Amino acid sequence: MRTAYKCRAYPNAEQAALLARTFGCVRLVWNRALAERQRAYRSEGRATSYKAADAALTAWKREADLAFLNEVSSVPLQQTLRHQHAAFANFFAGRARYPRFKRRTARQSAHYTRSAFRMRSGELTLAKSDAPLRFVWSFENVEVAALNPTMVVVSREPDGRWYVSFAVDTDAPEPLPETGHAIGVDFGLKDLMVTSDGVRIANPRTLERKVRHLARYQRRMARCRKGGSNRRKAQAKVARAHRKVRNARRDHLHRASTGMIRRADTIVIEDLAVSSMVKNRRLARSISDAGWGELRRQLEYKAERHGRRLVVIDRWYPSSKTCSTCGHVLGELGLSTRRWTCPHCRSWHDRDLNAAKNILAAGLVVAGDGPGEVCGADVRRQGPSLPQSAVKQKPTVARATGLPSRQRGEGRQSPSSMPKR
Numbered sequence: 459m460r461t462a463y464k465c466r467a468y469p470n471a472e473q474a475a476l477l478a479r480t481f482g483c484v485r486l487v488w489n490r491a492l493a494e495r496q497r498a499y500r501s502e503g504r505a506t507s508y509k510a511a512d513a514a515l516t517a518w519k520r521e522a523d524l525a526f527l528n529e530v531s532s533v534p535l536q537q538t539l540r541h542q543h544a545a546f547a548n549f550f551a552g553r554a555r556y557p558r559f560k561r562r563t564a565r566q567s568a569h570y571t572r573s574a575f576r577m578r579s580g581e582l583t584l585a586k587s588d589a590p591l592r593f594v595w596s597f598e599n600v601e602v603a604a605l606n607p608t609m610v611v612v613s614r615e616p617d618g619r620w621y622v623s624f625a626v627d628t629d630a631p632e633p634l635p636e637t638g639h640a641i642g643v644d645f646g647l648k649d650l651m652v653t654s655d656g657v658r659i660a661n662p663r664t665l666e667r668k669v670r671h672l673a674r675y676q677r678r679m680a681r682c683r684k685g686g687s688n689r690r691k692a693q694a695k696v697a698r699a700h701r702k703v704r705n706a707r708r709d710h711l712h713r714a715s716t717g718m719i720r721r722a723d724t725i726v727i728e729d730l731a732v733s734s735m736v737k738n739r740r741l742a743r744s745i746s747d748a749g750w751g752e753l754r755r756q757l758e759y760k761a762e763r764h765g766r767r768l769v770v771i772d773r774w775y776p777s778s779k780t781c782s783t784c785g786h787v788l789g790e791l792g793l794s795t796r797r798w799t800c801p802h803c804r805s806w807h808d809r810d811l812n813a814a815k816n817i818l819a820a821g822l823v824v825a826g827d828g829p830g831e832v833c834g835a836d837v838r839r840q841g842p843s844l845p846q847s848a849v850k851q852k853p854t855v856a857r858a859t860g861l862p863s864r865q866r867g868e869g870r871q872s873p874s875s876m877p878k879r
Contacts, residue, residue, distance in 0.1 A: 459763070461628045463600065467593040467612065467620040474620075476587055477612060480530040481566035487515060487527070487535045489559045491542055508543040515539060531585035533574035541569070563693065567613035575610050579603055582610065582622065593622050617697035633765025640724035640827070642818025644777065644810050645750050647741070648796075651714060652810035654818040659714050664706045665747040672699045711749050715756040719766050725757060726821025729773040769821040781805060782815040 469477060494514060495506045515535060518524045527535065548554040574585040580602040581590040591612075595602040607624040614620050642654040650661040665672075679692035718725055732751045736742045761768040779788040786802035796809050 459628060459630050460625060462623050462625050463597055463605075464621055464623040465593050465596055467591060467622040469591055469620055470589065473584075473587055473589065473591060476530070476584075477568065477614070477620075479526075480534055480568045481614065482562075483527050483530050484534050484538050484568055485560045485562065485566070486524075487518075487538050488542060490518070491515075491539060492557060492559060495542075495546075508539060511539045511543070512536065529586075531570070531574045533571055533585065534568040537569040537571065563616060565613060565615055567611055570610045570612070572608060575607075577605060577607060577610075580605065584610070584612070591622065615697065615701065617694050617701050619701075631763060634720065636723050637721065639722045640726070640818060640822065641718070641722040642726040642814045642816070642821060643718065644814040644817060645728070645730060645748070645753070646810055647744050647748060649810060650710075650748060650753075651718075652814050653718075654811070654814040656811060658810075659717075661748055662706065662710050663744075663747060664703045664710070665743065668699060668703050672696070672703075675699055707747070707749050708752070711753050711756060715753060715760055718757065719760045719764055722766070724767045724769060724821070724825065724827070725761065726769045726771060726817050726825075727754065727757065728775070728777065728817060729770045730754075731773055767825065769825045771817060771820045771824055775816070775820055777813040777816040777820070778809055780812075780816050781807065782812045782819070 491506075491511050491514065494511075498504055498506050515527075519527045542557060545554065545557040549556050570584060576583045580595070582593065583590045605624060605626060607626050609625040611623040611625070612620070613623070639655075641657075644652045646652060647661060649658045651657075651659040675692065675696045679689060679696055682689035682692050730750055732745065736745050738745075757768055760766070776787055779791045780786070781800040781803065783805040784800060784803040786800050788798070788801075791798065791809075797807065798809065799806050
């Protein structure tokens with residue numbers, strides 16, 4: 459399996475100048491190749507292959523005004539073309555947005571493969587450089603002298619910090635011991651996560667706590683003249699403020715996801731459409747600050763690495779409106795309603811805890827661990843009636859003989875077209 463180790467780097471003046479030239483060449487090749495792709499498609503209607511882009515790069519190096527491309531290693535430039543080709547493949551597959559042009563003020567990076575660096579006795583030497591690059595190794599359980607990376611990525615953040623990442627092929631770790639426990643997790647804004655066993659993980663709201671300071675730094679930057687040294691200093695201060703927020707959020711998400719992986723063998727979550735939810739202007743900043751997408755990504759790779767099972771149920775499952783005791787589904791439940799009483803069995807529910815219990819029950823059905831089948835199954839819990847399966851259903855009372863499942867060919871209904879009772 460592929461593992462990456464990222465640590466701080468401290469290049470000397472000569473190495474910093476060489477890496478800055480490399481970043482500039484990488485940015486130029488990316489932007490020029492992207493512009494050429496767009497021109498070829500708009501004027502001639504043809505797609506640009508990686509082979510054609512690589513041939514164009516060779517021709518650019520022969521031009522007099524682009525001869526400086528030969529002063530840096532050719533490996534990062536070729537890797538840039540490969541990354542752009544993969545970016546377009548992901549775009550046409552619907553996995554990413556359209557590739558954009560690179561800016562000088564954004565994060566800069568250069569990828570080096572085995573032929574462009576040397577790693578001996580824990581010292582890293584890049585191509586076109588004589589002295590080893592100094593970095594600080596902070597992983598105590600890994601011996602840096604025995605490291606055999608397949609790729610090295612050197613990057614510089616907008617705040618001026620340098621980093622080096624090592625991509626290493628390692629053996630899969632031993633699975634964690636089984637706990638015999640399964641939990642359903644409901645993501646939220648008031649509490650970041652609420653589990654079916656009653657554990658609540660608070661939402662730190664890192665951006666909300668720093669937003670006033672960040673706004674003040676941005677106002678100072680807006681007053682500075684573009685291109686001046688004071689503006690560069692103000693930009694660095696804004697970037698440092700963003701870095702602190704980003705690191706605090708990421709640290710909290712890592713602690714929360716690692717705790718979930720250690721506690722349970724099976725973790726069930728909802729398939730949230732975060733990209734669509736952030737279009738809500740009132741909740742966009744809070745949803746982005748919570749980091750639900752990053753939390754799911756961490757749960758996915760950690761579950762795969764440590765032998766856990768992550769089950770994702772349908773986003774249309776009415777987990778909050780379904781009674782976890784009798785299966786009754788409410789017709790309306792506003793976001794401001796945090797607690798409600800079931801009109802069918804008179805059970806009192808906390809909104810988030812009730813949703814987590816329903817998510818767990820639906821996930822066990824999808825995973826095949828619960829009684830019944832996957833869709834429209836007889837998933838029995840406490841109470842005389844049955845809850846609905848993990849698909850969007852019309853608000854109705856669950857029947858004792860089982861739940862009606864969606865027929866083949868029947869499309870989904872939008873929330874606005876559902877009947878109200």
